[in-house]
Amino acid sequence: MLFKQYTCPRYTHLLRRVLPVLAGVLLLTQSAWSAVFTWSPSPDTIAGYRLYYGASSGNYTQSVDVGNVTQTTVSNLTAGNTYYAAVTAYNSASLESVKSNEVSFTAAGGTTPPANVPPTVSLTSPTSGATYASPATITLTATASDSDGTVSYVEFYNGATRVVTVTSAPYTFALTNVVAGTYSLTAKAYDNAGAVTTSAPVTVTVATGTTTNTPPTVSLTSPANGATYVPPATITLTAAASDSNGTISKVEFYNGSSLLATDTSSPYSVTFTGVPAGTYTITAKAYDNGGAVTTSAPAIVTVSTTPSPTPTPTPTPTPTSNKPPTVSLTSPVSGAQFKAPATVTLSATASDSDGTISKVEFYNGSSRLATDTSSPYSVTFTGVPAATYTITAKAYDNSGAVTTSAPVTVTVTP
Numbered sequence: 001m002l003f004k005q006y007t008c009p010r011y012t013h014l015l016r017r018v019l020p021v022l023a024g025v026l027l028l029t030q031s032a033w034s035a036v037f038t039w040s041p042s043p044d045t046i047a048g049y050r051l052y053y054g055a056s057s058g059n060y061t062q063s064v065d066v067g068n069v070t071q072t073t074v075s076n077l078t079a080g081n082t083y084y085a086a087v088t089a090y091n092s093a094s095l096e097s098v099k100s101n102e103v104s105f106t107a108a109g110g111t112t113p114p115a116n117v118p119p120t121v122s123l124t125s126p127t128s129g130a131t132y133a134s135p136a137t138i139t140l141t142a143t144a145s146d147s148d149g150t151v152s153y154v155e156f157y158n159g160a161t162r163v164v165t166v167t168s169a170p171y172t173f174a175l176t177n178v179v180a181g182t183y184s185l186t187a188k189a190y191d192n193a194g195a196v197t198t199s200a201p202v203t204v205t206v207a208t209g210t211t212t213n214t215p216p217t218v219s220l221t222s223p224a225n226g227a228t229y230v231p232p233a234t235i236t237l238t239a240a241a242s243d244s245n246g247t248i249s250k251v252e253f254y255n256g257s258s259l260l261a262t263d264t265s266s267p268y269s270v271t272f273t274g275v276p277a278g279t280y281t282i283t284a285k286a287y288d289n290g291g292a293v294t295t296s297a298p299a300i301v302t303v304s305t306t307p308s309p310t311p312t313p314t315p316t317p318t319p320t321s322n323k324p325p326t327v328s329l330t331s332p333v334s335g336a337q338f339k340a341p342a343t344v345t346l347s348a349t350a351s352d353s354d355g356t357i358s359k360v361e362f363y364n365g366s367s368r369l370a371t372d373t374s375s376p377y378s379v380t381f382t383g384v385p386a387a388t389y390t391i392t393a394k395a396y397d398n399s400g401a402v403t404t405s406a407p408v409t410v411t412v413t414p
Helices: none
Strands: 026-031 034-039 048-054 062-067 071-074 082-090 103-106 120-125 131-133 136-145 151-158 161-166 171-178 181-191 196-198 202-207 217-222 233-242 248-255 258-263 268-275 278-288 293-295 299-303 326-331 337-339 342-351 357-364 367-372 377-384 387-397 402-404 408-413
Touching: 034 082, 048 071, 062 071, 120 181, 120 196, 131 136, 136 151, 136 181, 136 202, 161 171, 171 181, 217 278, 217 293, 233 248, 233 278, 233 299, 258 268, 268 278, 326 387, 326 402, 337 342, 342 357, 342 387, 367 377, 377 387
Parallel strands: 131 202, 337 408
Antiparallel strands: 026 034, 034 071, 048 062, 048 082, 082 103, 120 136, 136 171, 151 161, 151 181, 181 196, 181 202, 217 233, 233 268, 248 258, 248 278, 278 293, 278 299, 326 342, 342 377, 357 367, 357 387, 387 402, 387 408
């Protein structure tokens, strides 16, 4: 085997402190019958924020759980009335910080506040008419937004039965071991003023016994067919895969008949470094939850010290030297301490002055924890056991250059 094989571990644990610190400075932007509040984010890892407001200073008769965002809009205010407001942060254990600075304002507008605009919501997965073999796994995914406020939460329903509530985007949930039957699935979005919108229903079928399974589709998106590299090369293999009547269970990458790597969740991608000179025939195989397999069209790439023949007499311009990307860890902070089982969010900023960022990897020591292919580069882990962790982030640009951030050491205590 000419490539070194790598695994692609994916985790869902994270770190968090017991009590969040003060949420920060509360600012106010006022418009007719409403007020937009913004505040600086808590430097701690928090689960969300609550806005408190009322008709007298320090006496807050109403509150809004705004989730983990640093802005919210309060609508339907009474014109001419004076209001007072402050914000707090809370963690996953529902422990709440002290309140921020207080702001006061007099509601503007006429005698009648504008009507609240309901949120919008649509069910993007599964597709209507999809069929599954029992016991099935069905991933529910919805998109939701609110033009004059915020989305508080999204509920998924089967008929009139609520399946689950998701309080923050991305609004998704995987149903497992679904028995045979026909299911009418919807999503309901609730905004911060209490308005509710229900998506169009999606009907899916879970059948017993043998059903006709539609094979998945798969295509290699990287590398391009005919691409050339200089040894020792860095090559990123990426594939797009989908299944019209089920889910993708895994994608395998091959050089000829040799298995290089397996990825079990989207985006399906793996990077190899130090690839020696040679010609490689790369394919991707997608497997669905019914066991069907599809192989992509091959991409033939060459790693060689010999330049490719010039297709025309026109001289090839001398390429400029690729500048490596920059990357820094923004969360957690070095020296942070957490209580096991902890929740931790790893976040990084990355940029490339002469290209684009292809991905950011997060590491504990030499162990890769997760990969994020789009900004903001962030991943959350829960149930982290007691230990000392050395966290770094690696940024890769579109030319294969890699930069590693300064390390951050955190401790999870028993």
